[in-house]
Every structure is written in structure tokens, then in C-alpha cells.
Amino acid sequence: MKSLPCPCESGQPLSACCGPLIAGAQPAPTAERLMRSRYTAYAQRNADYLLATWHATTRPVTLDLDDSAPAKWIGLRILRHRDTAPNRAEVEFLARYRVGGRAHRLHENSRFVREDERWFYVDGDMLE
Template sequence: MKPAVLPEVCPCGSGLRYAICCGRRHGGAEFAPTAEALMRSRYSAYVLKLDEYLLATWHASTRPAELNLADDPTKWLGLEVRQHRSTGPDQAEVEFVARYRVDGRGHRLHELSRFVREDGRWYYVDGDY
């Protein structure tokens, strides 16, 4: 399901227009070239409630059967990528902090996420909070 209104500036914090940043990945025009790019596109997908994209970029070994973000009251406020590092030829970690609000209360999600590359595509595996 696509959002009714697409943002002008990409939610991932790159400063680029959405259409030339995460919008290209969400629309299927390109795959994320790095684990950090995938993490940023997944953050933007949460902002825009793009369940299908999130499931498609989640590794099969840890992917939930479904997501239902349409009714999720979370309002994502910003993303800070703190570190991106390779942990092997086809593995990487991305540390980030995402700010969000639920029912008027502010929160922070600080996570070290793990990613794997299979057949040239990056997938989110899991993360530690």
C-alpha cells in the first residue's frame, strides 16, 4: 500500500528528495547498495507505513508472517546513523537512533542492526536494542 502523499524530502535524513533517494528503492527501481542504505530505506518505509517493502527486505530466517502498520500510531521524527561497518564479505552492522512519538510521548530507539547480502541484495536480519 502506497501512502496518499509522498514526502518531498526523504525521511531517511539524507537531505535528498524522496523520489531520488529511498523512493527509488521503495518503487523497485534499484536495490540498496549498502546495508546502511537499506537501513535508511527501511526507516523511511516505517515512516510511510510500507509493509510490503519492509517484509521484502527482511531476511527469511527472521521475517514475521505479516505487518500491519496502517493502524500503528507511531509518528517517526528523525533518524541518526551512528555507525556502519562491515563484519564480513556479505555481512554488516548499522548502529542508529530513531526518534518517535506515540500518544504524545517521545521515545528513542537505539539499535545495532545486523544485515546480510544474498545474491547481491541486502536484507535486515535482526538487531539489539
């Protein structure tokens, strides 16, 4: 049986890309891989993983992935990934999604921090 392609558009099957990270079998080795797995978690509507990979200082108490008009995530492009300091990194990305048939884009420069060998999403700046 052929594995589904990973929603993060890495070109790899989900089982060899974001699947093991989301399942908790292994931590993301880089901030970019965490970003990709978080995109996949949004596509899968996996709020538990999103909250678990959000840094405690900026994590919301709950995450409501509005079921009344769910987003259909349709594409991810990593524009830049750079280490900004030891255990800190930024990932600029462009994500595309549809809500109610209308296309939208999310362009963000996200900040990540690594603690105890695990990467966490801290926050990000929306870009035009």
C-alpha cells in the same frame, strides 16, 4: 514541483534517495542505505517493503503497523556502519518517533546480510 525531503534525513529528496529503493526500481547498494529505506518505509507505513527486505530466516509472517496509535517517525541518525564480513554488515542507529504525542527513541545495532546482490535486514540488538 519540488520533491519532498527524504524521511531518512539524508538531506536528499525522497525521489533521489529512498523512493527508488522502496519502489523496487533499484536494490540498496549498502546495508546503511537499506536501513535508511526501511526507516522511510516505517514512516510511510509500508509493511510490504519492510517484509520484502527482511531476511527469510527471521522475517515475521505478517507485520502489524498498529493503526489505532500509529507512530510518527521524526528523526533518524546513523551512528555507525561497518562491514563485519564479506556480504555482512552492521548499522547502529537512533530513531526518534512519537506515539500519542509522547516521544520515544529506538537505539539499535542491526545486522544485515547480502544475498544475490540484495541486502536484507536479519535482526538487531536494542541498546540503551
